[in-house]
Amino acid sequence: MIGCGTVGSGVAKLLRDEASRYAARAGRGIELRRVLVRDAAKAKARGLMADELITTDADAFFATDGLDIIVEVAGGRGPVADYVRRALEAGKPVVTANKALLAAEGAELFALARRHGACIAFEASCAGGIPIVTALKFGLMANRIDAMYGILNGTCNYILTEMTQRGIDYDTALSQAQALGFAEADPALDVSGQDAGQKLAVLASLAFGERVAASDVWCFGVDDLNLADIKFGQELGYDIKLLAIGERTDAGLSLRVHPCFINDREPLAQVHGSFNALSVYGHATGHTMYYGRGAGEMPTAGAVVSDILNIAGGWYPVAFESMNLWPDGHEAAEVASSDELKMRFYLRVNALDVPNVMAQITHVLGESGISISAVLQHESAVGQFVPVVILTHEARQGDIRAAADRIEQLDAINSAPVVIRIIDMPQG
């Protein structure tokens, strides 16, 4: 095992506590042989394994006798990527929880594994304990997947749930998430949508059978969401979620992470707090959804150990070799331009409450070919800036961007319009 932080500790505990159960299931015993860490004292202090199993020397680690599977739970790239390559080049199966590595270098690593008769298992890399990699690879294999919508970052979902249910603002919700240990001290990777984007890249490769890299995913985070918009959305029957979206469109594959309004009766709208979920739409199976804990010591460790057992049981290497499911066998995805995407939009404009301002705004939208489905403006004293909320019918994203720029130039408007995408999931 490479790494012994939160997830690695969980793996060590499971292998220690469930040894007989696992040996019965996989048909062979599973034993932790060596653990490569950066800080041996810290790993020893955890008391989860004999001290002599712990080493900081990569050469000593790889020279250990009887390493049948390499488990990488260190995370990140750099030296860890080198260790994974070294394991694969030695023909060893690798179990990894490392979404950043797979999203950036997945196709190369899968090809490397194939050349050396090794394999890569990665259930833990996406949505922690939820077995969505297994579902996409094997359970839904008869389907052409048309779309998927995921809540793949528990920190963001916790923040948005708190803002929605308790009416607290973003900064307060983020502080709470940090106090509870959901969010890192530097939460940028989470709240920018990048973390969800890496997971989407891995899942989209599997689901769509096209090679996707993290850089193909357009990410927009939750960090400038305003409580006022969340409340207006609720009033109109929508809940806010940070969704990771993969859709086949006429313009190519759409791959993106951004805050969305979704109908508050959608199953995904019921996913609260730090839970994750993925809705998948297959041409045969229709809508399926997978729900559970996307992070945390034991859920993630459970996914790692399931991969270990599936390799130890001998079937996963066969599936890796024979099934054409992996990014190295796919063509690079043709990614749709974000301007060409069509969806509905929520716009909030802070408008001076004077005669004719609504006419000016709707005129701009009309000229851009954007039609309006609902307007919400509450009563206020005349002559003040008041929020005007407009929901559009389906429109090109490029047209909305251009119209928002023009609206911002109007004399009666004092700031850039807030634009939030409305996602209507397939019915049926």
Place this chain on the structure above:
Amino acid sequence: MIGCGTVGSGVAKLLRDEASRYAARAGRGIELRRVLVRDAAKAKARGLMADELITTDADAFFATDGLDIIVEVAGGRGPVADYVRRALEAGKPVVTANKALLAAEGAELFALARRHGACIAFEASCAGGIPIVTALKFGLMANRIDAMYGILNGTCNYILTEMTQRGIDYDTALSQAQALGFAEADPALDVSGQDAGQKLAVLASLAFGERVAASDVWCFGVDDLNLADIKFGQELGYDIKLLAIGERTDAGLSLRVHPCFINDREPLAQVHGSFNALSVYGHATGHTMYYGRGAGEMPTAGAVVSDILNIAGGWYPVAFESMNLWPDGHEAAEVASSDELKMRFYLRVNALDVPNVMAQITHVLGESGISISAVLQHESAVGQFVPVVILTHEARQGDIRAAADRIEQLDAINSAPVVIRIIDMPQG
């Protein structure tokens, strides 16, 4: 393929329309070689395959060259069970959607498959298109499963959703379900809970690693549910669902299907209409839920074809042989007595609205060691029979049964109390 009804037609369509996609995924072409049916004219009229593939002669069917996989989508037992045995004895992998067969004879059939170097794949047998068999077998392998709660019958869930959301009575909702094709002309297998019980038997074997037969599952249906109780439940914050429940308890494995009140904020409470879902609680992964269409031509056919591809790709037979997951390797389950189960209860008593009646009822409950957590009685004219609703704290089911019998004997009571179980799912 044995059988060519709704599911079989869906399988034939998928294999015809997706031939090149499937060949690429599984690494070999998948071709329908022969179809055994009871009514050849009906099968030919569907126009899904060349007429000469269709036969009513089992010997001719089994003598066909190049049968690598036998797909059984006829359903039921009797001759179909013989065909499955014949296929396994010939060493052929079998894909089946037949929950009734597996729930009754699963352990024997798995042992037979093993003796002849064959295997059985059965994703389609439980919850149609939702890949919960794959999730339980492979995705959650690191877990000791402690409990699972499933909405496994779409007909019943449709009926209960209609009663809850539209306030229509049971008979009207059932007629609607029949008109829409969800319910059979004879709906007894669905509404009695037996269909969900068969699926629970199959899933419980996998989840708990104990051998479970359909006869181990205690079933209680939806057919005598009263709209009034559904409304009282809603008033108290509960939704009614027919749940298939498997739980480890101190008294053994609890296996049962019955209507339940569940907190209306539970994810399972959001499963509406003909959708199915299964919530699973594992000791490492915690709560995961799987949601989707539990029946219908294409969802079920999708599950059958996924099994076919997983066998064609070569890995499933390896997993079947090496992983100790199958009921034939397990001890028979020790099933908990239903009297010993502890849970909370909803009681509705039709009581004459006279002084002292509440004291009499609560006296009986108190003597049985049952404590009350909530009471609901609406105002009414004195001297009439009015419904009194009582929620209990956790109580032994045997004690509730005894108390209900005593309450029925009270002079001020005109009918047997209605008892509905309240299920509190594990938190976390």
